[in-house]
Amino acid sequence: MKFPFNVYLATLLGAFLVSIGALPVWRRICIRNGLVDDPGHRKIHGIPIPLAGGLSVLTGILFPLLFGLAVLHARVISFEDVTSLLSYGFNRRITELIVIFVGAIGMIVIGWLDDKFELPPLVKFGGQLVIASLVALANVRITLFIHNTVFSYGITILWILTMINAFNFMDNMNGLCTGLGAIASGYFGIISAIEGQYLVALLALLSLGALLGFLPYNFPKASAFLGDAGSHLVGFLLAVMAILPHFYTPKHPHPWAVLTPLFVLAVPLGDLICVVLIRSSHGQPFYIGDNNHLSHRLVRKGLSHRNAVLLIWALAALIGAVPVLLLLSSG
Template identity: 35%
Template sequence: AFVPVCVGVALGVQAIPGLAWAPGLGIFLVGLADDRWGLSWQLRLGLQFLLAALAVLGLEGSGPLLWVLGTFWLVTLINALNMLDNMDLLSGGTAWLAGLALFCLGCATGDPALARRALILMAALAGFLLFNWPPARAFMGDAGSNFLGFWLGLESLRLLIPGPPAETGWRWATPLILLALPLYDLVTVVLLRLREGRSPFQADRCHVSHRLVARGLPPLLAVASLHLLALASGAAAVLLQLAVDWRLAALTVGQFLAFWAAFAVVDQTRC
């Protein structure tokens, strides 16, 4: 297993521009240590915040507000992708679909660097997903899911840095829409745990995938349903980022909200 892991890390590092590869590698190693020794949540979060802050500080064209909010955004995504990794194919497939949306954005906006980075990550994930198909023979663990959250968080932040087509006022919503699925799972799980008087860091089977299975869906169909949500969110994010008219942006956001509101009604956020 050592060789595939090294190849995956090498591909992932190539998908991170500039000096951000160093914090990205650090995030991977923190996850690897957590997989091996089980770090306390305090130490894990502290290291994540430190590495995320270093990565955001290295973003060209960012300002103080983006530095602060971006650090919290990266840590949120790191943990959201980790929490989403609770069924075969789910977290990896969701990240692949987000990468597809970023690849489309790179092609549509004439940003070959973004398209290339997204394609590298998609290629690495495609190889992993072949072995993560049920019954899975490979698992990404905290090391893999943390790195995916870091990469997606960093690339989504780059969409907010001024420059065409990011000069429109609604661009701030693009990362939220692009990564709606892991964010929805994170928020609903944390709220459910707090409502029951439990720690938000306590593992359970209250994730959105588990709730769909509890409603009668087979695990593979539950994952496929969530991937459709991720695909729709990615398409909405691409449309919003490319929108140059506020009416098109409003229509895109409205349809996105209606789509997720309908799903939330079906989900009912129950364990």
């Protein structure tokens, strides 16, 4: 059966409304508890900004999800086929989904601790590694047609760590990380919906709605930041969204399909690679921040911070559209 568009729309709107409503609450809590980003070196804000974004986004994802599960359990959806389809999908992938959402909460905790106490890099990396390993153990893994268990575990953990840090690196201007996360989530949602992979589409739309709900507080002027908690969460979720779908299917047996995540996530991946290479060439540790990100270079070329972010969003949207267009043209 064709999955109803109304369910997708309700998922997106639910996450949006919860996130946009939760942010003021989390902002007050963060200010009360001193969880703020103070002005300082390489920062453009002149007053402390609460690091409430990650908590708002997670709330926007979890509350609609829990509500949907309650509705599903009560079987009050009028479409009997949809109820059966969702129940079957959740039951079949329940272990994977539980580990993913435990991992999402874990990423928030690691990021929150880093925001609050500035964790040593090795401690933060160790926490990321533990969560990435748990996801791989839950059978959320990459194979790339190489049926070797060691390779599968290794490439999956490397991918998750890479995406977490890529989005952490991109959280350097108002709205940049949030917008890139929303664009990528939107494309994963579209592609998964076209392919009939409704659970992945629902996860992507939850993420999209939650990020869009936070975005007005973060761009163009910021009254709240994602913080490390938020950037860790966004990177983790997008890493998982890139692994969960089966892009290469009997319905669409095209070799380029496995490259879909690289198109959708090209901008944060490209920025990460360039920055690591630049820092390495200067003899700096790759985890020490600087002003060599794409956004900073665009500002040095004369763009305003706002226009630099808009240009990077547009670049991500254009590159991410490639696999969607290829999928539609092949169908």
